[in-house]
Amino acid sequence: xxxxxQSPRYKVAKRGQDVALRCDPxxxxxxxxxxxxxxxQGPEFLTYFQNEAQLDKSGLPSDRFFAERPEGSVSTLKIxxxxxxxxAVYLCASSSKIAGRxxxxxxxxxxxx
Amino acid sequence: xxxVEQSPQSLHVQEGDSTNFTCSFPSSxxxxxxxxxxxxxxxxxxxxxxxxxxxxxxxxRISATLNTKEGYSYLYIxxxxxxxxxxxxxxxxxxxxxxxxxGQGTELxxxx
Numbered sequence: 001x002x003x004x005x006q007s008p009r010y011k012v013a014k015r016g017q018d019v020a021l022r023c024d025p026x027x028x029x030x031x032x033x034x035x036x037x038x039x040x041q042g043p044e045f046l047t048y049f050q051n052e053a054q055l056d057k058s059g060l061p062s063d064r065f066f067a068e069r070p071e072g073s074v075s076t077l078k079i080x081x082x083x084x085x086x087x088a089v090y091l092c093a094s095s096s097k098i099a100g101r102x103x104x105x106x107x108x109x110x111x112x113x
Numbered sequence: 114x115x116x117v118e119q120s121p122q123s124l125h126v127q128e129g130d131s132t133n134f135t136c137s138f139p140s141s142x143x144x145x146x147x148x149x150x151x152x153x154x155x156x157x158x159x160x161x162x163x164x165x166x167x168x169x170x171x172x173x174r175i176s177a178t179l180n181t182k183e184g185y186s187y188l189y190i191x192x193x194x195x196x197x198x199x200x201x202x203x204x205x206x207x208x209x210x211x212x213x214x215x216g217q218g219t220e221l222x223x224x225x
Contacts, residue, residue, distance in 0.1 A: 003156065031211060042117070042202055042215035043157075056212060091157070098211040099145050104157040
């Protein structure tokens with residue numbers, strides 16, 4: 001497709017469950033970013049990849065959060081033992097160059113009950 | 114801690130009104146300032162990428178200005194239309210790092 005694709009669009013998880021969120025970036029984009037948007041807030045940076053290398057993971061809130069991009073294309077954000085405070089919209093973005101325009105997916109809305 | 118502030122948080126205007134909102138960001142280590150429009154259930158869409166002090170960008174009825182020395186940017190919408198209703202986000206990049214530091218957004222509602 002032409003844009004960034006994220007799946008699933010909505011995910012309901014019971015507290016303690018593991019979840020995996022997928023991001024398909026625009027083909028050829030070397031940079032990939034994950035952001036978390038809590039209700040009423042702006043998106044907050046989680047982590048950044050350049051190709052398959054995770055160059056910055058300073059925004060991951062705890063060691064329950066893990067992201068990978070093994071072949072430099074599709075990325076997965078995994079959250080282990082989900083907690084209620086993990087409920088948020090998770091946005092993925094890709095870019096053809098560092099600090100350039102970022103193209104966003106529509107996000108995955110995660111609700112942890 | 115790098116902080117980006119947007120004001121107002123929300124704005125309700127009538128169709129045809131012109132409006133503007135503000136983004137404040139740290140003036141040191143500036144690299145770029147992005148504006149995004151985010152409509153409900155859609156992807157955030159980039160409006161402008163601004164890098165130079167004094168930059169002015171325009172896209173149809175929407176324009177933006179940038180002052181990197183004092184750390185602010187204004188977004189203007191001329192003759193608001195209902196389809197302009199969305200959340201407008203500004204985001205700051207420092208030191209070529211690439212990661213966006215977002216403000217909390219301004220939610221605009223335009224009534225017909």
